[in-house]
Amino acid sequence: MTLNYIQTNKDAIFNEWVQRLKEQSDETVSNVILDQNFTIYSNELIELAILKISGSVDVYETRLEDFSDRVVRLGWPLRFVVNALDVLSDVIYECMVSDDYISRENQAEVMHDLNHWIKAMISEIINDYTTSWERTVSNQKIALQELSAPLIPIFEGITVMPLVGTIDTDRARQIMENLLQGAVKHRSEVVLIDITGVPVVDTMVAHHIIQAADAVHLIGAKCMLVGIRAEIAQTIVSLGIDLNRVITKNTLKAGVEAALEMTKRKIVPLEGQN
Amino acid sequence: MDNQSCVKIINEWDIVSARQLGRNVAKELGFGTVDQARITTAISELARNIFLYAGQGQICIEKMYESGKVGLRIISIDKGPGISDIRQVMEDGYSTSGGLGAGLPGVKRLMDEFMIDSNPGEGTDIQATKWLR
Numbered sequence: 001m002t003l004n005y006i007q008t009n010k011d012a013i014f015n016e017w018v019q020r021l022k023e024q025s026d027e028t029v030s031n032v033i034l035d036q037n038f039t040i041y042s043n044e045l046i047e048l049a050i051l052k053i054s055g056s057v058d059v060y061e062t063r064l065e066d067f068s069d070r071v072v073r074l075g076w077p078l079r080f081v082v083n084a085l086d087v088l089s090d091v092i093y094e095c096m097v098s099d100d101y102i103s104r105e106n107q108a109e110v111m112h113d114l115n116h117w118i119k120a121m122i123s124e125i126i127n128d129y130t131t132s133w134e135r136t137v138s139n140q141k142i143a144l145q146e147l148s149a150p151l152i153p154i155f156e157g158i159t160v161m162p163l164v165g166t167i168d169t170d171r172a173r174q175i176m177e178n179l180l181q182g183a184v185k186h187r188s189e190v191v192l193i194d195i196t197g198v199p200v201v202d203t204m205v206a207h208h209i210i211q212a213a214d215a216v217h218l219i220g221a222k223c224m225l226v227g228i229r230a231e232i233a234q235t236i237v238s239l240g241i242d243l244n245r246v247i248t249k250n251t252l253k254a255g256v257e258a259a260l261e262m263t264k265r266k267i268v269p270l271e272g273q274n
Numbered sequence: 275m276d277n278q279s280c281v282k283i284i285n286e287w288d289i290v291s292a293r294q295l296g297r298n299v300a301k302e303l304g305f306g307t308v309d310q311a312r313i314t315t316a317i318s319e320l321a322r323n324i325f326l327y328a329g330q331g332q333i334c335i336e337k338m339y340e341s342g343k344v345g346l347r348i349i350s351i352d353k354g355p356g357i358s359d360i361r362q363v364m365e366d367g368y369s370t371s372g373g374l375g376a377g378l379p380g381v382k383r384l385m386d387e388f389m390i391d392s393n394p395g396e397g398t399d400i401q402a403t404k405w406l407r
């Protein structure tokens with residue numbers, strides 16, 4: 001009966017619902033409503049509710065999953081979706097009341113049904129939403145890991161590892177692994193580590209750099225530390241860290257030139273051109 | 275207290291938050307890039323020591339105004355195992371974790387004032403201050 005009512009009065013319920021959401025002067029809510037996808041998605045949400053109530057479990061589940069996934073990607077706050085469903089259940093009930101659909105006999109039953117459906121839907125959405133988020137976070141972790149310690153061969157025998165951002169224990173381990181594997185794979189004679197983009201060089205980072213340099217030596221290559229900003233050079237000195245075992249250069253450019261020289265090459269301008 | 279803000283150190287990423295807080299306050303007080311680097315590095319050392327040796331604790335950054343001078347104080351507090359021989363840990367190269375052993379003596383050199391108070395079994399309290407010149 002409730003299902004019947006919702007199906008026939010879908011448009012009226014929808015309009016009243018959207019009106020109600022707009023009246024909430026919450027900023028996150030109004031941002032969502034301004035979203036161009038709002039009408040499409042809220043329509044979909046009502047249809048999902050109808051599917052849920054009509055009991056077509058299979059269709060409902062796949063569509064809900066798909067819906068949650070897209071909503072997460074759009075960046076709609078979970079708070080908004082949960083609240084919107086709450087409001088939807090209120091609106092349906094109130095519409096039924098004003099259309100004289102509710103009688104003393106069926107009142108309890110209608111309320112119970114509505115509550116039951118909406119609650120179940122909210123918990124399913126939260127569930128899908130979290131799964132979606134977890135997937136996103138783990139994908140980003142992988143993406144970050146791929147970015148964390150890239151090794152780039154720039155000349156025969158010369159490889160550069162540009163580091164950008166904070167170095168934690170995990171990343172330090174990754175740097176070491178990539179450095180050694182890459183140096184062997186590219187047959188590097190000189191490996192340059194560029195720390196221009198590393199905000200803080202403390203004893204932990206310095207220690208890892210020294211260990212990496214020692215390891216690179218062991219496989220028969222040389223390790224050069226480049227991109228040491230003036231303030232970083234000063235703090236390294238104050239910390240009393242001995243970087244004697246590592247060749248250092250101010251800039252990547254100076255480092256590349258030195259590396260070419262160490263491998264008995266240099267860059268010369270072409271003759272006959274100026 | 276308006277002049278003091280704190281960061282709890284529980285996991286490794288809290289070290290980054292503590293550094294960020296210190297850098298922001300240092301900038302606000304007018305420290306130049308070299309001093310900013312000194313201050314953030316000192317915070318990094320103290321916060322990492324908390325994480326490594328005490329498990330958890332907190333780093334507070336206090337703005338100092340004393341007889342016309344402006345400064346920044348790093349306060350590192352934990353209820354960890356404490357340090358029995360303070361003279362020893364202040365020596366360059368002393369480390370119980372296979373580190374460089376440069377952290378604490380380094381902080382002392384990076385900052386203008388340094389004070390350490392620790393009792394075995396009770397925890398460690400370190401304060402280090404940098405004055406604006």
Ligand SMILES: Nc1ncnc2c1ncn2[C@@H]1O[C@H](COP(=O)(O)OP(=O)(O)OP(=O)(O)O)[C@@H](O)[C@H]1O
Nearest residue numbers: 203323327356363369370373374375376377378398
């Ligand atoms: N908050 C603390 N609680 C207990 N022990 C500490 C604490 N901070 C430092 N220590 C002890 O003091 C020693 C020296 O600390 P310091 O920071 O100078 O060197 P490290 O941490 O061993 O190495 P590095 O800082 O150079 O990576 C540590 O090895 C540890 O035993």
Ligand SMILES: [Mg+2]
Nearest residue numbers: 319323377378
């Ligand atoms: Mg240390």
